[in-house]
Every structure is written in structure tokens, then in C-alpha cells.
Amino acid sequence: MIKFQLLTKENMAENALDNYDRLQNVRRVYRKIDSEYMLVEDVGIMDWSFERKQAVAKALISDDYITFGAIREDEIVGFASIEKQLQGKYIVLDMMQVSRKYRGKGMGRTLFQLVKEKAKEMGAKQLYISACASEETIEFYKSMGCKITDNPIKKIAEDEPFDLQMVCDVD
Known part of the structure; x- marks a missing residue:
């Protein structure tokens, strides 16, 4: 059974991701071609x-982020x-990952x-996502109601x- 909880320094160790399976086989990615996003072949892993796993684990429980885990x-x-600080009307979704063998299960x-929900509680109007351009990643975010913004946060972009x-x- 999977449980979902807030991850903190008290319940997550810095080695908690040592065996995490991040692997993603990428076949196609979105690229902007003549002001339109199109899928192009770009095979990679x-x-x-x-x-990197240890650095990510350490960052997830730092004072800069609020992190929910599936355990x-x-x-x-x-x-x-997500970042703890609003950037205008946005809360930035800093990182989102599901281990390879658990993808596609909700x-x-x-x-x-x-x-x-947390972003809404914090007063944000929107989640801001700098999303990996892989086809699977973008299709996931689109299925969640996300859309490409015409007003990106310049530094992130x-x-x-x-x-x-x-x-x-977030409403």
C-alpha cells in the first residue's frame, strides 16, 4: 500500500533516495519550431x-521546499x-518524480x-512548472490541466x- 505524507527532516534521511529508480527512456521531445511546439525524435536516457540522488534528497528536506512523498x-x-516562497501569483513546482516501476498507477x-492544494493554501493562483520536454512528461502535465505559459519566469526559462x-x- 502506498501512503502519501509530508516529507521532513524528521521522517526522511539524506540517503532516502539512494536506491530510487529515476530512469526514463526518452524517445520524443517537444521543441519550439517556428513559434509552435512540435514533437521531434530525440532518443536518450x-x-x-x-x-545527484543524495543532493536531491538533501534539497527536498531543506528549508526552501515543501515536499510530499509517496511511500x-x-x-x-x-x-x-514546491518552493516555500511565492513568486508573484505563482508557487513553483520545483521537482516531481515517480520511480520507474510505479509510473502510470495514479x-x-x-x-x-x-x-x-498546498499552493492554494499558500495564496498562489497558479503552479509554475519548468517541465522536462519529454513527450510523456508534457502529456502528464497537460492531463493535469497545465498549459504552456506566454509569460514565463525569465530566470527559470x-x-x-x-x-x-x-x-x-490551483482553483
Whole structure:
């Protein structure tokens, strides 16, 4: 059984993601071509090194983020993290991941709903997402009601030039 809970320094260790399976096989990505987003073939593998997993775990429980986890038998199998500070009308969804063998089972939907509710509690009007351009990732966010924004947060868009900048109303 999967349980969902707020992750904190008290209930999550810095090594909690050491065995996390981030692997994602990418076949197609969205790219802006002549002012329109189109799917193009771009085969690759997205994964994290051991060091990256430890850095992510440490960041998730830092004072900068609010993180919800999906937990199965004391193992984190998914998480979604938002920044604690509003950026205008936005709360930034900093990171959202579901372990490979748990994808497609509704966990991402539940995690997304939890951060969306928290963002609303915090006074945000929209979640802001700098989303990996992979077809599967963008289709997930679209299914959650997200859309590409015409008004991206400049620094985030510049830091992640291949990501799609998306927003989702929290109401």
C-alpha cells in the first residue's frame, strides 16, 4: 500500500533516495519550431547519479521546499516539491518524480493534487512548472490541466532553455 505524507527532516534521511529508480527512456521531445511546439525524435536516457540522488534528497528536506512523498514499505517511490516562497501569483513546482516501476498507477496525479492544494493554501493562483520536454512528461502535465505559459519566469526559462514553461490554476 502506498501512503502519501509530508516529507521532513524528521521522517526522511539524506540517503532516502539512494536506491530510487529515476530512469526514463526518452524517445520524443517537444521543441519550439517556428513559434509552435512540435514533437521531434530525440532518443536518450534520463537518470541520476548516486551523488545527484543524495543532493536531491538533501534539497527536498531543506528549508526552501515543501515536499510530499509517496511511500511504500518505508521506501520513497515518488515525490513532489514546491518552493516555500511565492513568486508573484505563482508557487513553483520545483521537482516531481515517480520511480520507474510505479509510473502510470495514479501516484503522480495524487502528488500533483497535494502540491496544488498546498499552493492554494499558500495564496498562489497558479503552479509554475519548468517541465522536462519529454513527450510523456508534457502529456502528464497537460492531463493535469497545465498549459504552456506566454509569460514565463525569465530566470527559470533561461536556466532551463529546453524545458517547457507551464502553469496550472490551483482553483
